[in-house]
Amino acid sequence: MFWRRLKRLNDHWSLFLGTTAVGLAFVACSSPAFDASTVQPVPQPTPQPTATPQPTPTPFTIPPTPTPFSIPPTPTPITIPTAFPTSAPVLSTADLVETAAPSIVHIGVTTTTGTATGTGIVWGDGGLIMTNRHVVEDAVQIRVSLADGRVLTGEIVGLDSSIDIAVLEVDADDLLVAATGDSGAIRVGDDVVAIGHALDLPGGPTVSKGVVSALDRSLIDGAEVLSDLIQTDAAINPGNSGGPLLNSMGEVIGINTAKIPTGDGIGFAIEINIAHDVALRLVAQSGVQPGFVGIEPLDITPTLADQLSLPVLRGVGVISVVPGSPAEGILQVDDVIIQIDGIAISDTLALEQFLRTHPAGEIVEITYFRGSAGLLTDSLTLGERPG
Secondary structure, eight states: OHHHHHHHHHHHHHHHHHHHHHHHHHHHHHSOOOOGGGOOOOOOOOOOOOOOOOOOOOOOOOOOOOOOOOOOOOOOOOOOOOSSOOSSOOOOHHHHHHHHGGGEEEEEEEETTEEEEEEEEEEETTTEEEEOHHHHTTOSEEEEEOTTSOEEEOEEEEEETTTTEEEEEOSOSOOOOOOBOOGGGOOTTOEEEEEEOGGGOSSSOEEEEEEEEEEEEEEEETTEEEEEEEEEOSOOOTTOTTOEEEOTTSOEEEEEEEEOTTSSSOEEEEEHHHHHHHHHHHHHTTTOOBOBOOEEEEEEOHHHHHHTTOSOSSEEEEEEEOTTSTTTTTOOTTOEEEEETTEEOOSHHHHHHHHHTSBTTOEEEEEEEEGGGEEEEEEEEOBOOOO
C-alpha cells in the first residue's frame, strides 16, 4: 500500500519535471538568435584624471636686490720681523769665548822704534786677517800667532785711515773664519763681550763683558775723525785693538779700536758692517785710499747756529785747515760745509761717510757758507790722509 502511494507520487513528480523542461525549451526556442556583432557596447563614462593633491607651498619673501660689491684681491702675506732677529742660539759667556777663540789671533809688530801688540780676527778665506790700521801701520815686521800655536808672517793687503781698519794676509788656507753678525740690528743695552790680548799678558786673550752703551759715536782728534762707533763699557785696553766685540750669540758685531783714557768704562768699536765693506774694498782695490779734505771739523747744531747767528742750522764748521791738504787755499777757518756733490753734509759723520765712498783723486763740488760772502761753491780734488 505504501509502496503503491510512493509510486504514484513519483509519477506526478516526473510529469512536473517534464512539463517544466518543455516550457524552458520553448522559451529558449522562441527567443531571437544572439548576434555578437550587433551588440552595441554600453558607453562607459570617460575616466577623469585623478588630481594628485599638492602640498601647500611655504610662503616666502623675495629679498631685495643686494648692493653690488667687489671682492678685494687676496692681500700679499706679510711677515712681521722680530725686534731683534737672531741667527744663532744665545750662548753662555764661557761657550761664547770657546766658540770664538779659534778665529782670534795675536798680532806682534816690530817697528823702527820698538814693538807693539794687537789683536785680529780671521776675516776671510785664504788667510785674510782684519785688525786696526794703527796696530800695523808702522810695522817693519808682522807676526800673527794663531790659536793652535802656529806663528806666521803677516803681509799688509790694505790700510784704511778713515775708519782705522787694516787687512793682512798670512800663508794658511785652513783657518776658521769668524762668524759675523749684523751691527745694524744691535740695540743700546745689548750684552757684549770684548776679547783681545790686553797689555800682551801671557796666557792667552783677555775677556771682558759689558753692554752696548751708545751707538753712532764719533771721535775727533784734530783732523783725525773716527765715526760710526759702538760705545761699550766692556774693558778695552792697549792690546785689545783689532779684536772682536761679540754679541750674545758669539758673532762679531764690532772691531775694538779705542778708549777714552780720562773716562772709566768708555770704549769704542767700529761697526762690523762698515768694517766689512771697507775690507772688501781694500782687497779689491789694494792701494786705493778714501778721500781726504784736510780740516779740523766741528759739528754745527741748531743751538750753536743760533749762538753764532748762522743762516744754516746744520753743517760742518772749519776750526782749522791742514797745511798742504786739498782744503788749503779753498776753505777758511769759520767756513761751514753744507753740501758736497749735491749731498747734504749735516755733521762730521755725514762727511766721513761721504769720503769713505769717494777715493782720493776724485774731484768734487763743495758748497759752504762764509760770513758776509754767503754761499760759495768750489771744486776740490780729494787727497789721501797723511800717515
